[in-house]
Amino acid sequence: MAAIKGWRDGRATFYGAPSYFSHAYISRGAGAFGEIAYGSCGYFETREGVAEPQDQDLPYGTGNVAALANVDPDYPGSCGRCYEVRCKPGLVPGSGGKPLPVDVHSPDYLAGVNPNVKDTVGRTYPGNAAEPQALNDVVCWNSTSPVIVRIVDNCPALQDKNGVLVSQTLCNSDVYHLDLSFFAFEQLAHPVYGTVDLEFRPVDCYTHTPLSFLPGFTNSTIYGDRVETGWSWNPYFLHNSEFWRPGAGINGSNATCVTVATRGQYNQPGSGDGGLSLSCRNCSEPGYQPFAVNNQLDFWVRSNSSGSPDDLRERTYPKGSVPNLSVSLNNPERNQNCNTAVHLTSSQQYQVALRFSSYRV
Numbered sequence: 001m002a003a004i005k006g007w008r009d010g011r012a013t014f015y016g017a018p019s020y021f022s023h024a025y026i027s028r029g030a031g032a033f034g035e036i037a038y039g040s041c042g043y044f045e046t047r048e049g050v051a052e053p054q055d056q057d058l059p060y061g062t063g064n065v066a067a068l069a070n071v072d073p074d075y076p077g078s079c080g081r082c083y084e085v086r087c088k089p090g091l092v093p094g095s096g097g098k099p100l101p102v103d104v105h106s107p108d109y110l111a112g113v114n115p116n117v118k119d120t121v122g123r124t125y126p127g128n129a130a131e132p133q134a135l136n137d138v139v140c141w142n143s144t145s146p147v148i149v150r151i152v153d154n155c156p157a158l159q160d161k162n163g164v165l166v167s168q169t170l171c172n173s174d175v176y177h178l179d180l181s182f183f184a185f186e187q188l189a190h191p192v193y194g195t196v197d198l199e200f201r202p203v204d205c206y207t208h209t210p211l212s213f214l215p216g217f218t219n220s221t222i223y224g225d226r227v228e229t230g231w232s233w234n235p236y237f238l239h240n241s242e243f244w245r246p247g248a249g250i251n252g253s254n255a256t257c258v259t260v261a262t263r264g265q266y267n268q269p270g271s272g273d274g275g276l277s278l279s280c281r282n283c284s285e286p287g288y289q290p291f292a293v294n295n296q297l298d299f300w301v302r303s304n305s306s307g308s309p310d311d312l313r314e315r316t317y318p319k320g321s322v323p324n325l326s327v328s329l330n331n332p333e334r335n336q337n338c339n340t341a342v343h344l345t346s347s348q349q350y351q352v353a354l355r356f357s358s359y360r361v
Contacts, residue, residue, distance in 0.1 A: 005210040007199040010176035011093055011100070012085065014185035014194075015067065015153075021182070021191065024117045027107040036062055036181050039153035040281075041079035042234035043227070046241045059243040060150050063183035067153035069171040074202070074216030076282035077230035077290070078151045081216060082205035085147055085178065087140035087188035088197040091130060095173045099135045100195060110192045117192060120183070125192040138193050147187045150205060154281075155179040170195070205229065215287030220294055222278050225254045230280045230290060235260060237274025250300055257304055275326075284331055298353045301325065 016036035025032070037044050037057060045057045058065065066085075068078045094100030104112045115125050123141075130137035157172035158165045171177055178200065182191060189196045202211045211217050218230030226244050227233045235241045235258040242257040249255035260274030280290055291297075303321055328341040344352060 005201065005212055007086075007201050008176065008213065009088070009093070010085075010178060010198050010200050011170070012066075012178045012180045012185060012188075012196050012198050013170055014180050014182045014191060016062070017182040017191065018120065021117060024114050025107065025110060027113060033182070036065065036152075039065075039067070041152045041154075041232040043080075043152045043232075043243065045243055046235070058152070060152065061183075062181050063187065064147065064149050065152045065181045066149040066184060067155045067179040068151050069155045069157065069177040069179070070282075071157045071172055072176055074214055075154070076285045076288045077216055077218030077280050078154075079232045079281060080205070080227060080229040081151050081218075082203050082208075082229075083149055083151070083178065083200050084203045084208065084210075085149060085180070085184075085188070085198050085200045086145065087138070087143050088199050089138060089140045089143055090197060092136040092138060092193075092195045092197050093175050095175060099130075101134055102131075102136050104131060104134055108194070110194050115192060119186040119191055121186075123190060125190045128193070136193060136195055138189050138196050140189050140196075141187070145187075147184055148203065148205075148208060149178070149180060149184050153179070176200070215285075218280060218283060218288055218290050220290040223256060223299075225249070227256065227278070230283070230288075232277075232279045232281060234277040234279070235274070236277065248304075259304070279332060282333055284333060296353055296355050297327075301352065 015034035017033035022033050039058075043059060045059065066083070068075055068081075072078075074081075091099040102109050107113055110117075111125065111128055111131070115127070118124055126139040128137050155168065155171035155177065157168060159168050160166075171179065178198070180188075185191055185196070188198065202213060202216060203209060204211060219228035221228050222231050233243065233256065237260050240257075240259040244254040245257045246254055248257060256276070258274075258276055260276070280288070282288070283290060303319075305321070306319055325344040326341045327344065328338060330337040
């Protein structure tokens with residue numbers, strides 16, 4: 001039994017391969033390796049005039065991000081949580097305590113399609129000694145050298161493919177599973193392996209101090225100097241967004257900045273304004289519930305409008321004015337909304353304290 005803050009056993013795959021690697025395995029289909037930029041935690045910035053976010057719009061390095069399987073026991077509140085991972089040489093584990101079988105004739109077995117593809121630093125594939133047994137025997141680059149990854153996405157057990165829910169075998173098993181970015185995976189082993197046995201432990205993102213495994217750490221502070229552990233960040237109907245802007249917050253701290261629009265300005269049907277959603281996913285589960293011992297939500301907001309008369313969005317709010325806001329609470333997993341939204345007008349103060357008693361469930 002692993003210590004409460006010790007290393008635990010798991011398994012990893014990867015996603016977000018660079019184009020040269022993806023093209024070497026085109027038989028898997030376009031986009032088969034997925035993309036890093038569109039994580040379910042919303043951690044990517046948007047710039048006006050740029051249609052699609054790129055990996056560089058992620059506020060964290062692409063070599064230090066990952067997705068967590070949504071059947072893993074510490075999945076609730078996992079957005080922004082950090083894990084220390086290290087490669088474990090040998091056979092990749094499968095369900096029921098048995099090694100993971102591989103179909104050496106499938107396009108999913110990368111070594112069977114093209115074993116000669118190098119990683120981004122020019123290293124060649126070391127080979128799979130267990131290929132005759134249809135297993136995957138991984139050679140690690142360095143089993144004592146860990147990598148810190150931050151959760152920015154999830155690996156769903158069931159994925160909707162053309163209206164049909166399909167089980168994703170590796171993300172829907174009794175083996176703890178992480179889907180590492182390609183660039184994190186290649187620090188552990190060659191990407192041609194596709195899967196790897198690993199050891200992992202949750203850690204503080206900044207001190208790297210090991211944390212307890214269950215319940216997984218979440219922060220009751222939603223945004224301090226950054227979006228805090230446990231919270232997704234999803235602006236909507238937006239033109240520009242900055243995950244953090246240095247010096248824009250209270251007393252020179254960071255702030256998150258978004259330029260949002262109405263549905264009409266964003267060419268969406270219906271009416272309504274844009275906004276910013278901050279969510280702790282599956283956090284109604286016992287042991288999580290970040291607001292369980294709190295009775296008030298405090299936040300600070302100001303307009304970043306210059307008041308330009310030449311821009312409809314800018315002239316709507318003169319420079320220095322506070323935008324009108326509607327603040328609501330909901331439980332997305334249960335599709336449950338509090339019946340009351342608190343409306344803030346420009347006559348109110350920048351710094352706001354909302355008591356939870358203002359809402360009715």
